[in-house]
Amino acid sequence: MSNKTVEIKRKIISLIRNRESKEALKLFHKNFTQEKPAELEFIKNLYVELNRLDLNKENFELLAQIGVWYPDNVEFQDIFENATNTYVSSLILQANNINFQRLEKEKSLEDSLKRADSITREKMQIENSKQLKALNEKSRELYKLAVSLSPKNLTAYKGWLECCNIAEDTEEAAEVQKKIDSLTPSLREQAVSLKQNAQENQPEETPQENPLEKLYEELEQLFSEKKYKELIDKVVENETANDFPPLGMLLKAKALVELRRFKEADKALFEAERLNTNYHVLKQTKEEIAEVKYNLYIKAGSSFLKKAVKLGIPLGTLNFQKAKFCFMKAIEINPDDINVLDQAYTALKYLGENEEAFKIKATIYSIQSDFKLSYDMNYNQTLCFIATYAFYDEPNIVEEFRWFRREYLLNTKFGRKLNSLYVTLSSRVTKAVKNDIIIRRLFKSILYLPLLVIRLLKLINRFTI
Numbered sequence: 001m002s003n004k005t006v007e008i009k010r011k012i013i014s015l016i017r018n019r020e021s022k023e024a025l026k027l028f029h030k031n032f033t034q035e036k037p038a039e040l041e042f043i044k045n046l047y048v049e050l051n052r053l054d055l056n057k058e059n060f061e062l063l064a065q066i067g068v069w070y071p072d073n074v075e076f077q078d079i080f081e082n083a084t085n086t087y088v089s090s091l092i093l094q095a096n097n098i099n100f101q102r103l104e105k106e107k108s109l110e111d112s113l114k115r116a117d118s119i120t121r122e123k124m125q126i127e128n129s130k131q132l133k134a135l136n137e138k139s140r141e142l143y144k145l146a147v148s149l150s151p152k153n154l155t156a157y158k159g160w161l162e163c164c165n166i167a168e169d170t171e172e173a174a175e176v177q178k179k180i181d182s183l184t185p186s187l188r189e190q191a192v193s194l195k196q197n198a199q200e201n202q203p204e205e206t207p208q209e210n211p212l213e214k215l216y217e218e219l220e221q222l223f224s225e226k227k228y229k230e231l232i233d234k235v236v237e238n239e240t241a242n243d244f245p246p247l248g249m250l251l252k253a254k255a256l257v258e259l260r261r262f263k264e265a266d267k268a269l270f271e272a273e274r275l276n277t278n279y280h281v282l283k284q285t286k287e288e289i290a291e292v293k294y295n296l297y298i299k300a301g302s303s304f305l306k307k308a309v310k311l312g313i314p315l316g317t318l319n320f321q322k323a324k325f326c327f328m329k330a331i332e333i334n335p336d337d338i339n340v341l342d343q344a345y346t347a348l349k350y351l352g353e354n355e356e357a358f359k360i361k362a363t364i365y366s367i368q369s370d371f372k373l374s375y376d377m378n379y380n381q382t383l384c385f386i387a388t389y390a391f392y393d394e395p396n397i398v399e400e401f402r403w404f405r406r407e408y409l410l411n412t413k414f415g416r417k418l419n420s421l422y423v424t425l426s427s428r429v430t431k432a433v434k435n436d437i438i439i440r441r442l443f444k445s446i447l448y449l450p451l452l453v454i455r456l457l458k459l460i461n462r463f464t465i
Contacts, residue, residue, distance in 0.1 A: 060087035095142035228255035301326030390443035
Protein backbone atom coordinates (compact mmCIF):
# COMPACT_ATOMS: atom_id res chain seq x y z
CA MET A 1 0.00 0.00 0.00
CA SER A 2 1.49 3.35 -1.09
CA ASN A 3 1.93 6.30 1.25
CA LYS A 4 -0.46 8.28 -0.98
CA THR A 5 -3.25 5.71 -0.49
CA VAL A 6 -2.71 5.73 3.28
CA GLU A 7 -2.92 9.51 3.32
CA ILE A 8 -6.15 9.47 1.27
CA LYS A 9 -7.74 7.02 3.70
CA ARG A 10 -6.76 9.17 6.65
CA LYS A 11 -8.23 12.23 4.97
CA ILE A 12 -11.52 10.41 4.24
CA ILE A 13 -11.87 9.32 7.88
CA SER A 14 -10.92 12.81 9.09
CA LEU A 15 -13.55 14.45 6.85
CA ILE A 16 -16.25 12.11 8.16
CA ARG A 17 -15.30 12.84 11.77
CA ASN A 18 -15.55 16.56 10.97
CA ARG A 19 -19.07 15.93 9.62
CA GLU A 20 -18.04 16.60 6.02
CA SER A 21 -19.39 13.28 4.77
CA LYS A 22 -20.21 14.52 1.24
CA GLU A 23 -16.61 15.58 0.63
CA ALA A 24 -15.38 12.33 2.20
CA LEU A 25 -17.51 10.14 -0.07
CA LYS A 26 -16.52 12.17 -3.16
CA LEU A 27 -12.88 11.57 -2.29
CA PHE A 28 -13.59 7.87 -1.72
CA HIS A 29 -15.25 7.36 -5.14
CA LYS A 30 -12.52 9.39 -6.83
CA ASN A 31 -9.76 7.13 -5.54
CA PHE A 32 -11.40 3.69 -5.31
CA THR A 33 -13.20 1.76 -8.06
CA GLN A 34 -14.21 -1.81 -8.89
CA GLU A 35 -10.89 -2.24 -10.67
CA LYS A 36 -9.06 -0.70 -7.72
CA PRO A 37 -11.20 -1.47 -4.64
CA ALA A 38 -10.38 -0.47 -1.08
CA GLU A 39 -9.41 -3.16 1.40
CA LEU A 40 -12.36 -4.61 3.31
CA GLU A 41 -10.76 -3.50 6.59
CA PHE A 42 -10.98 0.12 5.44
CA ILE A 43 -14.63 -0.40 4.42
CA LYS A 44 -15.33 -1.68 7.93
CA ASN A 45 -13.71 1.46 9.38
CA LEU A 46 -15.86 3.62 7.09
CA TYR A 47 -18.97 1.76 8.18
CA VAL A 48 -18.12 2.30 11.88
CA GLU A 49 -17.43 6.04 11.42
CA LEU A 50 -20.62 6.69 9.42
CA ASN A 51 -22.65 4.62 11.85
CA ARG A 52 -21.21 6.56 14.80
CA LEU A 53 -22.59 9.80 13.33
CA ASP A 54 -25.97 8.19 12.53
CA LEU A 55 -25.40 8.70 8.80
CA ASN A 56 -27.52 5.65 8.12
CA LYS A 57 -28.64 6.59 4.61
CA GLU A 58 -25.10 7.43 3.46
CA ASN A 59 -23.81 4.19 4.99
CA PHE A 60 -26.42 2.07 3.23
CA GLU A 61 -26.04 3.80 -0.15
CA LEU A 62 -22.24 3.51 -0.07
CA LEU A 63 -22.30 -0.22 0.71
CA ALA A 64 -25.03 -0.82 -1.89
CA GLN A 65 -22.90 0.88 -4.56
CA ILE A 66 -19.69 -1.02 -3.80
CA GLY A 67 -21.30 -4.41 -3.19
CA VAL A 68 -20.10 -5.64 -6.62
CA TRP A 69 -16.50 -5.06 -5.50
CA TYR A 70 -16.75 -7.88 -2.97
CA PRO A 71 -18.80 -10.70 -4.57
CA ASP A 72 -19.54 -13.68 -2.35
CA ASN A 73 -17.67 -12.09 0.56
CA VAL A 74 -19.48 -13.22 3.70
CA GLU A 75 -17.90 -10.55 5.90
CA PHE A 76 -19.01 -7.75 3.56
CA GLN A 77 -22.53 -9.23 3.36
CA ASP A 78 -22.77 -9.15 7.16
CA ILE A 79 -21.75 -5.47 7.21
CA PHE A 80 -24.22 -4.63 4.44
CA GLU A 81 -27.04 -6.49 6.21
CA ASN A 82 -26.37 -4.56 9.44
CA ALA A 83 -26.29 -1.25 7.53
CA THR A 84 -29.57 -2.12 5.80
CA ASN A 85 -31.31 -3.03 9.06
CA THR A 86 -30.06 0.16 10.73
CA TYR A 87 -31.24 2.30 7.79
CA VAL A 88 -34.65 0.60 7.77
CA SER A 89 -35.01 1.21 11.53
CA SER A 90 -34.13 4.89 11.03
CA LEU A 91 -36.75 5.20 8.24
CA ILE A 92 -39.43 3.71 10.50
CA LEU A 93 -38.36 6.03 13.31
CA GLN A 94 -38.55 9.07 11.00
CA ALA A 95 -42.01 8.01 9.88
CA ASN A 96 -43.11 7.50 13.50
CA ASN A 97 -41.85 10.97 14.41
CA ILE A 98 -43.74 12.52 11.49
CA ASN A 99 -46.88 10.74 12.71
CA PHE A 100 -46.27 12.24 16.13
CA GLN A 101 -45.88 15.71 14.57
CA ARG A 102 -49.09 15.19 12.60
CA LEU A 103 -51.07 14.28 15.73
CA GLU A 104 -49.65 17.25 17.65
CA LYS A 105 -50.37 19.59 14.74
CA GLU A 106 -53.89 18.22 14.37
CA LYS A 107 -54.56 18.95 18.04
CA SER A 108 -53.06 22.46 17.77
CA LEU A 109 -55.07 23.22 14.64
CA GLU A 110 -58.29 22.05 16.29
CA ASP A 111 -57.66 24.48 19.16
CA SER A 112 -57.01 27.30 16.67
CA LEU A 113 -60.27 26.56 14.86
CA LYS A 114 -62.25 26.98 18.08
CA ARG A 115 -61.03 30.57 18.37
CA ALA A 116 -61.65 31.50 14.72
CA ASP A 117 -64.81 33.06 13.30
CA SER A 118 -66.97 31.15 10.78
CA ILE A 119 -65.42 32.75 7.66
CA THR A 120 -61.84 32.25 8.81
CA ARG A 121 -62.63 28.74 10.06
CA GLU A 122 -63.55 27.48 6.58
CA LYS A 123 -60.30 28.78 5.07
CA MET A 124 -58.28 27.36 7.95
CA GLN A 125 -59.89 23.93 7.57
CA ILE A 126 -58.82 23.77 3.91
CA GLU A 127 -55.26 24.83 4.71
CA ASN A 128 -55.06 22.54 7.74
CA SER A 129 -56.24 19.59 5.70
CA LYS A 130 -53.45 20.20 3.16
CA GLN A 131 -50.79 20.35 5.88
CA LEU A 132 -51.97 17.15 7.60
CA LYS A 133 -52.26 15.33 4.27
CA ALA A 134 -48.69 16.34 3.34
CA LEU A 135 -47.34 14.98 6.64
CA ASN A 136 -49.23 11.71 6.22
CA GLU A 137 -47.92 11.28 2.66
CA LYS A 138 -44.37 11.95 3.85
CA SER A 139 -44.56 9.21 6.49
CA ARG A 140 -46.27 6.83 4.04
CA GLU A 141 -43.35 7.20 1.58
CA LEU A 142 -40.86 6.45 4.35
CA TYR A 143 -42.73 3.28 5.38
CA LYS A 144 -42.88 2.18 1.71
CA LEU A 145 -39.15 2.74 1.32
CA ALA A 146 -38.52 0.69 4.48
CA VAL A 147 -40.66 -2.13 3.08
CA SER A 148 -38.79 -2.07 -0.25
CA LEU A 149 -35.52 -2.61 1.62
CA SER A 150 -36.90 -5.08 4.17
CA PRO A 151 -39.88 -6.92 2.57
CA LYS A 152 -40.68 -8.89 5.74
CA ASN A 153 -40.67 -5.95 8.14
CA LEU A 154 -44.09 -6.11 9.79
CA THR A 155 -43.63 -2.80 11.68
CA ALA A 156 -43.12 -0.92 8.40
CA TYR A 157 -46.17 -2.59 6.84
CA LYS A 158 -48.37 -1.67 9.80
CA GLY A 159 -47.22 1.95 9.64
CA TRP A 160 -47.93 1.99 5.91
CA LEU A 161 -51.40 0.55 6.53
CA GLU A 162 -52.18 3.25 9.11
CA CYS A 163 -51.19 5.96 6.60
CA CYS A 164 -53.42 4.39 3.95
CA ASN A 165 -56.38 4.36 6.35
CA ILE A 166 -55.82 8.02 7.27
CA ALA A 167 -55.66 8.92 3.57
CA GLU A 168 -58.80 6.79 2.99
CA ASP A 169 -56.95 4.90 0.25
CA THR A 170 -58.96 1.68 0.56
CA GLU A 171 -57.43 -0.02 -2.47
CA GLU A 172 -53.83 0.34 -1.30
CA ALA A 173 -54.85 -0.44 2.30
CA ALA A 174 -56.37 -3.76 1.14
CA GLU A 175 -53.14 -4.73 -0.65
CA VAL A 176 -51.01 -3.86 2.39
CA GLN A 177 -53.37 -5.80 4.69
CA LYS A 178 -53.03 -8.88 2.45
CA LYS A 179 -49.27 -8.66 2.74
CA ILE A 180 -49.50 -8.35 6.53
CA ASP A 181 -51.82 -11.38 6.67
CA SER A 182 -49.43 -13.41 4.53
CA LEU A 183 -46.49 -12.53 6.78
CA THR A 184 -48.21 -12.94 10.13
CA PRO A 185 -48.72 -16.76 10.07
CA SER A 186 -45.13 -17.40 9.04
CA LEU A 187 -43.90 -15.16 11.82
CA ARG A 188 -46.14 -16.93 14.31
CA GLU A 189 -44.85 -20.30 13.12
CA GLN A 190 -41.28 -19.10 13.53
CA ALA A 191 -42.00 -17.84 17.02
CA VAL A 192 -43.64 -21.14 18.05
CA SER A 193 -40.77 -23.11 16.53
CA LEU A 194 -38.16 -21.04 18.29
CA LYS A 195 -40.02 -21.41 21.60
CA GLN A 196 -40.27 -25.19 21.18
CA ASN A 197 -36.58 -25.51 20.32
CA ALA A 198 -35.65 -23.37 23.29
CA GLN A 199 -37.76 -25.52 25.62
CA GLU A 200 -36.30 -28.76 24.22
CA ASN A 201 -32.68 -27.61 24.42
CA GLN A 202 -32.91 -25.72 27.70
CA PRO A 203 -31.58 -27.76 30.65
CA GLU A 204 -33.55 -27.76 33.81
CA GLU A 205 -32.16 -25.10 36.11
CA THR A 206 -33.32 -22.66 38.68
CA PRO A 207 -34.67 -19.44 37.15
CA GLN A 208 -32.14 -16.58 37.19
CA GLU A 209 -32.88 -12.90 37.55
CA ASN A 210 -32.74 -10.96 34.29
CA PRO A 211 -29.81 -8.48 34.63
CA LEU A 212 -31.48 -5.95 32.29
CA GLU A 213 -34.66 -5.93 34.37
CA LYS A 214 -32.56 -5.48 37.48
CA LEU A 215 -30.67 -2.59 35.85
CA TYR A 216 -33.88 -0.83 34.84
CA GLU A 217 -35.33 -1.27 38.34
CA GLU A 218 -32.18 0.35 39.76
CA LEU A 219 -32.51 3.27 37.33
CA GLU A 220 -36.18 3.74 38.25
CA GLN A 221 -35.25 3.73 41.92
CA LEU A 222 -32.55 6.38 41.38
CA PHE A 223 -34.99 8.56 39.44
CA SER A 224 -37.69 8.28 42.12
CA GLU A 225 -35.09 9.26 44.75
CA LYS A 226 -34.06 12.25 42.56
CA LYS A 227 -30.48 10.96 42.32
CA TYR A 228 -30.22 12.21 38.75
CA LYS A 229 -26.41 12.39 38.46
CA GLU A 230 -26.00 8.83 39.75
CA LEU A 231 -28.66 7.65 37.27
CA ILE A 232 -26.86 9.33 34.35
CA ASP A 233 -23.50 7.83 35.37
CA LYS A 234 -25.06 4.35 35.56
CA VAL A 235 -26.62 4.71 32.11
CA VAL A 236 -23.28 5.89 30.65
CA GLU A 237 -21.60 2.79 32.12
CA ASN A 238 -24.10 0.41 30.53
CA GLU A 239 -25.50 2.13 27.39
CA THR A 240 -22.88 0.65 25.04
CA ALA A 241 -24.34 -2.84 25.60
CA ASN A 242 -26.28 -4.12 22.59
CA ASP A 243 -29.26 -5.14 24.73
CA PHE A 244 -29.38 -1.96 26.83
CA PRO A 245 -33.07 -1.22 27.62
CA PRO A 246 -34.40 1.78 25.63
CA LEU A 247 -36.53 2.80 28.61
CA GLY A 248 -33.30 3.36 30.53
CA MET A 249 -32.27 5.94 27.92
CA LEU A 250 -35.63 7.66 28.35
CA LEU A 251 -34.98 7.88 32.10
CA LYS A 252 -31.58 9.43 31.32
CA ALA A 253 -33.30 12.07 29.15
CA LYS A 254 -35.76 12.88 31.94
CA ALA A 255 -32.93 13.11 34.49
CA LEU A 256 -30.97 15.50 32.26
CA VAL A 257 -34.02 17.74 31.95
CA GLU A 258 -34.37 17.86 35.73
CA LEU A 259 -30.74 19.05 35.84
CA ARG A 260 -31.51 21.75 33.20
CA ARG A 261 -29.16 20.09 30.69
CA PHE A 262 -31.62 20.43 27.83
CA LYS A 263 -29.28 19.88 24.86
CA GLU A 264 -27.93 16.65 26.34
CA ALA A 265 -31.50 15.58 27.12
CA ASP A 266 -32.49 16.07 23.47
CA LYS A 267 -29.56 13.87 22.39
CA ALA A 268 -30.53 11.17 24.88
CA LEU A 269 -34.14 11.36 23.69
CA PHE A 270 -33.02 10.98 20.07
CA GLU A 271 -30.93 7.95 21.04
CA ALA A 272 -33.93 6.47 22.87
CA GLU A 273 -36.05 6.99 19.75
CA ARG A 274 -33.43 5.18 17.68
CA LEU A 275 -33.42 2.23 20.07
CA ASN A 276 -37.17 2.06 20.65
CA THR A 277 -40.01 2.22 18.10
CA ASN A 278 -42.79 2.12 20.73
CA TYR A 279 -44.59 5.27 19.61
CA HIS A 280 -46.91 5.65 22.61
CA VAL A 281 -44.12 5.32 25.21
CA LEU A 282 -42.05 7.90 23.31
CA LYS A 283 -45.01 10.26 23.07
CA GLN A 284 -45.74 10.02 26.80
CA THR A 285 -42.09 10.63 27.70
CA LYS A 286 -41.86 13.59 25.31
CA GLU A 287 -44.94 15.11 26.92
CA GLU A 288 -43.49 14.63 30.43
CA ILE A 289 -40.18 16.21 29.40
CA ALA A 290 -41.97 19.07 27.65
CA GLU A 291 -43.98 19.78 30.80
CA VAL A 292 -40.84 19.89 32.99
CA LYS A 293 -39.09 22.17 30.47
CA TYR A 294 -42.15 24.38 30.24
CA ASN A 295 -42.38 24.94 33.99
CA LEU A 296 -38.64 25.63 34.26
CA TYR A 297 -38.72 28.15 31.41
CA ILE A 298 -41.66 29.99 32.99
CA LYS A 299 -40.02 30.05 36.42
CA ALA A 300 -36.71 31.33 35.04
CA GLY A 301 -38.39 33.84 32.70
CA SER A 302 -40.51 35.31 35.50
CA SER A 303 -37.43 35.67 37.72
CA PHE A 304 -35.42 37.42 34.98
CA LEU A 305 -38.35 39.71 34.14
CA LYS A 306 -38.81 40.74 37.77
CA LYS A 307 -35.11 41.63 38.07
CA ALA A 308 -35.16 43.46 34.73
CA VAL A 309 -38.18 45.63 35.59
CA LYS A 310 -36.58 46.54 38.90
CA LEU A 311 -33.36 47.65 37.16
CA GLY A 312 -35.06 49.26 34.17
CA ILE A 313 -33.44 50.06 30.80
CA PRO A 314 -30.50 49.95 30.11
CA LEU A 315 -29.29 48.23 33.32
CA GLY A 316 -31.85 45.45 33.01
CA THR A 317 -31.36 44.79 29.27
CA LEU A 318 -29.52 41.48 29.76
CA ASN A 319 -32.22 40.21 32.11
CA PHE A 320 -34.94 41.30 29.66
CA GLN A 321 -33.17 39.32 26.92
CA LYS A 322 -32.92 36.25 29.15
CA ALA A 323 -36.60 36.58 30.09
CA LYS A 324 -37.55 36.88 26.41
CA PHE A 325 -35.53 33.72 25.57
CA CYS A 326 -37.23 31.71 28.34
CA PHE A 327 -40.74 32.87 27.48
CA MET A 328 -40.29 32.24 23.74
CA LYS A 329 -39.07 28.71 24.50
CA ALA A 330 -42.12 28.16 26.71
CA ILE A 331 -44.40 29.46 23.93
CA GLU A 332 -42.87 26.90 21.52
CA ILE A 333 -44.10 24.18 23.89
CA ASN A 334 -47.50 25.75 24.66
CA PRO A 335 -48.47 28.64 22.37
CA ASP A 336 -51.84 29.26 24.09
CA ASP A 337 -50.82 30.15 27.65
CA ILE A 338 -52.04 33.74 27.82
CA ASN A 339 -50.05 34.61 30.96
CA VAL A 340 -46.77 33.51 29.37
CA LEU A 341 -47.65 35.45 26.20
CA ASP A 342 -48.35 38.50 28.36
CA GLN A 343 -44.93 38.29 30.03
CA ALA A 344 -43.20 37.75 26.69
CA TYR A 345 -44.98 40.86 25.37
CA THR A 346 -43.69 42.87 28.34
CA ALA A 347 -40.07 41.76 27.75
CA LEU A 348 -40.30 42.52 24.03
CA LYS A 349 -41.75 46.00 24.63
CA TYR A 350 -38.98 46.90 27.05
CA LEU A 351 -36.38 45.68 24.53
CA GLY A 352 -37.97 47.86 21.85
CA GLU A 353 -38.79 44.84 19.63
CA ASN A 354 -42.17 46.29 18.70
CA GLU A 355 -42.82 44.15 15.63
CA GLU A 356 -42.46 40.89 17.58
CA ALA A 357 -44.40 42.41 20.47
CA PHE A 358 -47.26 43.27 18.12
CA LYS A 359 -47.45 39.64 16.92
CA ILE A 360 -47.63 38.41 20.52
CA LYS A 361 -50.30 41.02 21.30
CA ALA A 362 -52.37 39.87 18.32
CA THR A 363 -52.12 36.26 19.55
CA ILE A 364 -53.26 37.31 23.03
CA TYR A 365 -56.31 39.14 21.68
CA SER A 366 -57.18 36.17 19.42
CA ILE A 367 -57.38 34.06 22.60
CA GLN A 368 -59.10 36.65 24.80
CA SER A 369 -60.16 39.94 23.22
CA ASP A 370 -60.69 41.81 26.51
CA PHE A 371 -57.41 40.73 28.14
CA LYS A 372 -55.61 43.53 30.02
CA LEU A 373 -51.92 43.50 29.17
CA SER A 374 -49.61 43.82 32.16
CA TYR A 375 -47.25 46.13 30.28
CA ASP A 376 -50.08 48.57 29.56
CA MET A 377 -51.66 48.28 33.01
CA ASN A 378 -49.65 47.05 35.97
CA TYR A 379 -46.23 48.21 34.93
CA ASN A 380 -47.50 51.58 33.75
CA GLN A 381 -49.31 52.10 37.05
CA THR A 382 -46.18 51.42 39.08
CA LEU A 383 -43.84 53.49 36.93
CA CYS A 384 -45.67 56.87 36.56
CA PHE A 385 -44.63 57.99 40.03
CA ILE A 386 -44.52 61.82 39.88
CA ALA A 387 -47.46 62.16 37.47
CA THR A 388 -49.59 59.86 39.61
CA TYR A 389 -48.53 61.72 42.76
CA ALA A 390 -49.38 65.16 41.28
CA PHE A 391 -52.68 64.20 39.61
CA TYR A 392 -53.81 61.47 42.05
CA ASP A 393 -57.40 62.76 41.86
CA GLU A 394 -57.42 63.11 38.04
CA PRO A 395 -56.85 59.61 36.59
CA ASN A 396 -57.61 60.71 33.02
CA ILE A 397 -54.63 63.09 33.10
CA VAL A 398 -52.41 60.36 34.54
CA GLU A 399 -53.48 58.15 31.65
CA GLU A 400 -52.34 60.86 29.19
CA PHE A 401 -48.84 60.77 30.69
CA ARG A 402 -48.89 56.99 30.44
CA TRP A 403 -49.90 57.26 26.77
CA PHE A 404 -46.90 59.53 26.09
CA ARG A 405 -44.61 57.15 27.91
CA ARG A 406 -45.95 54.11 26.04
CA GLU A 407 -46.14 55.63 22.54
CA TYR A 408 -43.02 57.79 22.55
CA LEU A 409 -40.55 57.24 25.38
CA LEU A 410 -40.40 53.44 25.32
CA ASN A 411 -40.17 53.23 21.52
CA THR A 412 -36.72 54.88 21.29
CA LYS A 413 -33.38 54.06 22.87
CA PHE A 414 -32.97 57.58 24.29
CA GLY A 415 -36.56 57.53 25.56
CA ARG A 416 -36.03 54.25 27.41
CA LYS A 417 -32.88 55.63 29.08
CA LEU A 418 -34.76 58.80 30.04
CA ASN A 419 -37.61 56.69 31.43
CA SER A 420 -35.16 54.58 33.45
CA LEU A 421 -33.68 57.74 34.99
CA TYR A 422 -37.19 59.06 35.68
CA VAL A 423 -38.22 55.82 37.40
CA THR A 424 -35.13 55.84 39.61
CA LEU A 425 -35.43 59.48 40.67
CA SER A 426 -39.20 59.89 40.91
CA SER A 427 -39.65 56.93 43.26
CA ARG A 428 -37.20 58.51 45.69
CA VAL A 429 -38.80 61.95 45.38
CA THR A 430 -42.36 60.75 46.01
CA LYS A 431 -41.25 58.73 49.02
CA ALA A 432 -39.44 61.76 50.45
CA VAL A 433 -42.30 64.28 50.08
CA LYS A 434 -45.07 61.79 50.98
CA ASN A 435 -48.40 63.71 51.10
CA ASP A 436 -47.15 67.31 51.24
CA ILE A 437 -49.96 69.43 49.68
CA ILE A 438 -47.69 72.32 48.69
CA ILE A 439 -45.20 70.03 46.91
CA ARG A 440 -48.09 68.22 45.20
CA ARG A 441 -49.40 71.56 43.84
CA LEU A 442 -45.87 72.53 42.75
CA PHE A 443 -45.47 69.30 40.79
CA LYS A 444 -48.89 69.79 39.23
CA SER A 445 -48.03 73.31 38.02
CA ILE A 446 -44.69 72.10 36.59
CA LEU A 447 -46.36 69.23 34.74
CA TYR A 448 -49.07 71.33 33.09
CA LEU A 449 -46.72 72.49 30.31
CA PRO A 450 -45.63 68.90 29.42
CA LEU A 451 -49.33 67.96 29.58
CA LEU A 452 -50.16 70.57 26.92
CA VAL A 453 -47.38 69.19 24.69
CA ILE A 454 -48.70 65.65 25.17
CA ARG A 455 -52.23 66.74 24.22
CA LEU A 456 -50.84 68.46 21.13
CA LEU A 457 -49.01 65.24 20.17
CA LYS A 458 -52.21 63.25 20.66
CA LEU A 459 -54.07 65.69 18.41
CA ILE A 460 -51.39 65.49 15.70
CA ASN A 461 -51.35 61.73 16.03
CA ARG A 462 -55.13 61.57 15.57
CA PHE A 463 -55.01 63.58 12.32
CA THR A 464 -52.04 61.69 10.86
CA ILE A 465 -53.58 58.23 11.32
